[in-house]
Amino acid sequence: MTSLDRELDLELARERDHHDACRAALTRMAADVAEQVVTGEDVAASGADAEALGYHLRSRAKEFGAQPPGPLFFGRLDREDGQTHHIGRRRIAEHPASPPLVVDWRAPVSRAYYQAGAHDPQGVLRRRRFGWAADSRGDSADLTGLEDEHLTAGEEVAGAIVAGEIERPRVGPMRDIAATIQPEQDDLVRSEPTVSLCVQGAPGTGKTAVGLHRAAYLLYTHPQRVRRSGLLVLGPNRTFLSYISEVLPALGETGIRQSTVDDEIARHEVRAVDAEAAALVKHDVRMAEVLRRALYARVATPEGELAVPDGSYRWRLSAEELAGIVTAVREEAPAYATGRDRIRARVVRALQLRAERRAGPMGAAWVRRMERARPVSAFVDACWPEVTPEEVLAEVLTAPDDPLLTPEERAAVRWAKPPRSPRSARWSAADLVLLDELAGLIERPEGYGHVVVDEAQDLSPMQCRAIARRADFGALTVLGDLAQGTTPWAARGWREQLTHLGRPRAEIVPLTTGYRVPAAVVELANRLLPELGTDVPAGRSLRTDGEVSIRRVADVGRGVAEAVRAALGREGSVGVIAPESLVGPLTEVVGREVGEAQEVGAVQEVASAASEPRVFAEGRLTVLAATAAKGLEYDHVVVAEPAAIVAAEPRGLHRLYVVLTRAVSRLDVVHGEPLPDCLTAHAS
Incomplete structure (x- = not known):
């Protein structure tokens, strides 16, 4: 054993001892909080004071209970002034007044961990990163390595530990990125609470993680201001919300509402489906004025x-x-x-x-x-008669006559058979957006202290207005990628979309450097950009690894099964993404042919809203429709019939761009039909 090896072993032993001390302190903190809850119940105080105290103590106890197991720190700063700070996901100390054993990653002193470099050491002598065993539950023995950068000596390297954490296989829900936040991401995370931001992020640039970490940062730095009105995270569908559900609890934040726009405006059950022409009119921003006129005409x-x-x-x-x-x-x-x-x-x-x-x-x-x-x-x-949103909308849809709409548009939204009364009406999803607009005109809803909106490029102008009403007195974090816009009303530019969201002057910040999606996948997806009609910079990746395979087969089902069988023989999650019409057949084929060979059970349907595409999953394997893939990531993605994905909807090329960029390690494209022209040059 060399002297360097002995020194590394000694350093690891010291850090493991420190982790043991942190674990003991955290256990005492949790016990103290539990004891305070019991004691607080017996405190003599007024009813309101006792309730407030009890709520505060129970909330703290809930936070400790929701803290997932795992390492207590991921980094360390040694400063020129002699101070040493271990950086983790929450503050840990022997006593509230004692110096912390672990500093919260959101604390001001932690910023140098993300921003300091050889060009600007910011008073940091050494930055240390720790390597923990994959899926560690926080045992000190799982600390397996460390890397040091001596910044004042000019060292600044992107080490194997950071690369390993970024490229770690994706199994289960999305993880936080507190250990690997990059400087440009950190600038966005630590933006002031009054600042509204729009992040135009290419695939794999971490825009969703940035939005969630900004939410956690605001709750830490401005708890009273944000918690008083609440914080809302809006995602595109429930599958996506399930995927991101563990990020904020892992960062020590609970009690945050995570929802979809449809859930936020759900005054009624959706019991009707609009024709495409009617849906386009109802989501058009002109409907806001049509409804306002109809209301105030009374x-x-x-x-x-x-x-x-x-x-x-x-x-x-x-x-x-x-x-x-x-x-x-x-x-x-x-x-x-x-x-x-x-x-x-x-x-x-x-x-x-x-x-x-x-x-x-x-x-x-x-x-x-x-x-x-x-x-x-x-x-x-x-x-000034009293009225309900349902009464006004029923009147509009029964006999639309506003000249803002063309005769063809009025005919598209007109009810073929009006209900006997608004109470018996069968409302569509687009109708609920209009009812929310009317409800906001009649009585403005309570707003949130901050709203994070993901996949915002897919929102219609009327959906944007519903969000704007809920953020009247708070800021917005708007996340999206114009190239991934797949709805008929998807935004073509951010400035107009931000106007609908009530923040026309919000700063637009592009993120183009990818850390999750490898270069081979990004380069293939970039071939679609000239065909998408959106002015966005092409993405690039810092990862030079990754595999892309494009194969034409006689039997797509069998070809997909073979690709899945090979993928399951390697580490990580596997996603089969197909046109909606092929999800059922492919699920059956994969479950039959791959299940026996890989000891994989039957691929079961995941519970979801009736209006959302079906998703099937078992263990590491998921089979899902292309329309459900947005925002998700898998280590290995098998794409079935890209031409059918393109042909299934007007913005099919945008959908294919989304599908191709779900892979964070390997991508297999399996097809029987000819490929779209923009991909043929890449096919093998």
Whole structure:
């Protein structure tokens, strides 16, 4: 054994001892929190104070309980001032007032771990990265290696530990990237809470991880501000949400709402399906004005005077004075329900001024009696009637007549057979977006402190408006890739999309350097970019590994099964991505032919919303439709019939671009039909 080997063993032994001390301290912290919950229940305090204290203590206990097992630190900083900081996913200390044994990755002192370099050491003598055994549950013996960079000596290397962590096989849900955040990603993660950002990220650049880590950072640095209003993470579908579900708990954050736009606006069950022409019109931004006009068309100018009995006397307001009140409220453009309240309040105030000129001050009881007076209520109902979103939309869809829409568009959205009443209407998914718009016009919803929107390029203008209403007083983190836009209304440019989201001046930051998708896969996918009609920079990858195979076969099912069998013989997750029409047949073939040879059980359907494409999974293997692949990653991807994927929808080439870039190690393209022209030159 050389002296370098002995020194490495000694350093590893010291770090393992430190990890043991951290584990013991964390165990005590968890025990202390549990004890505080029990003690807090007996604290003598007012009801509100006791409830607040109990909630706080239970929340802390829940955070400790939700912390997944794993190593407690991944890095270390040795500074010029003699301080040493171990960097991990949460702060660990012997006592709240004691110096931390592990510093949270979000703390200001940790920033140098991600930003310091030989060109700018930022006071760091040495940056150390630790290598842990794959899937370690936090046993100190799993610490197997370390790498040091002596920054003041000019050392700055992207070592094997970082590369190994980035390229580690993808099995199970998405992992956090706290150990491998790159400087340009760190700049975005640590943006100020009032700043709205749009991240245009090529595949594999970590844009989703950046958005989730920014959410965790904001909750750490501005807990009161963000938690008071809540933090919302919006994904494209429930499969994607399941995939990212463990990232924030791993970073010590729980209680964050993760949802889809459809779930956020689900006032009713979806019981109808629109024709494509109708859906396009309903998702068009012009519908916002159509609905606003339809709603406020119910507001009427009073024609006669108002007389309100008060004992033996009647207080009167002229038609001109009443019209002035209605006009003034309309010009203020409040929410519709607020407008009703203002009409009532101002009518009562005008009556009060008349009464006080004649009889002196009127008390609160008199004001309440006037507010409830039948003539006042009748007047408010006549000039500013109470209404529900369902009533307004049913009226619009029964007889659409707004000139903002063409005759063809009005015909497309018109109900062929109107329901007897709004209560019996069968609403489509697009109708729910319109109902949410109307609900926001009638009574503005409570907003969130921050909203993270992933795959934002696929949102329609009306869906964007639904999100904007929920972020009136908070900032947005908008994530997406214009090249991956697959919906009929997908954005062609970010500035217009950000306008619909209510943040027209948000900064647009491109991420083009990929860390997960290897260069061979990126280069193949980049061949599609000139055909997509979007102005986005081509992606590039720092990974020079990766394998791409394109094979034409006589029997696609058998060819896919052979590719899956070979993939399962290697490490990592395997995803078979196919046109919707082939998912069932391929699942049957793969389950039959591969299952016996690989001891893989029957590939079972994963529970999902009825409106979402089917996904089948068993162990490391998943078979899914191309329409369900967005945002997901697999070590080995087998793509079946790319020409059929392209032909299945108007933006099929965009869908194929998404599908090809789901592979983070190896990609097999299996086809019987001729390939799209942009891929033929690459075929073997």
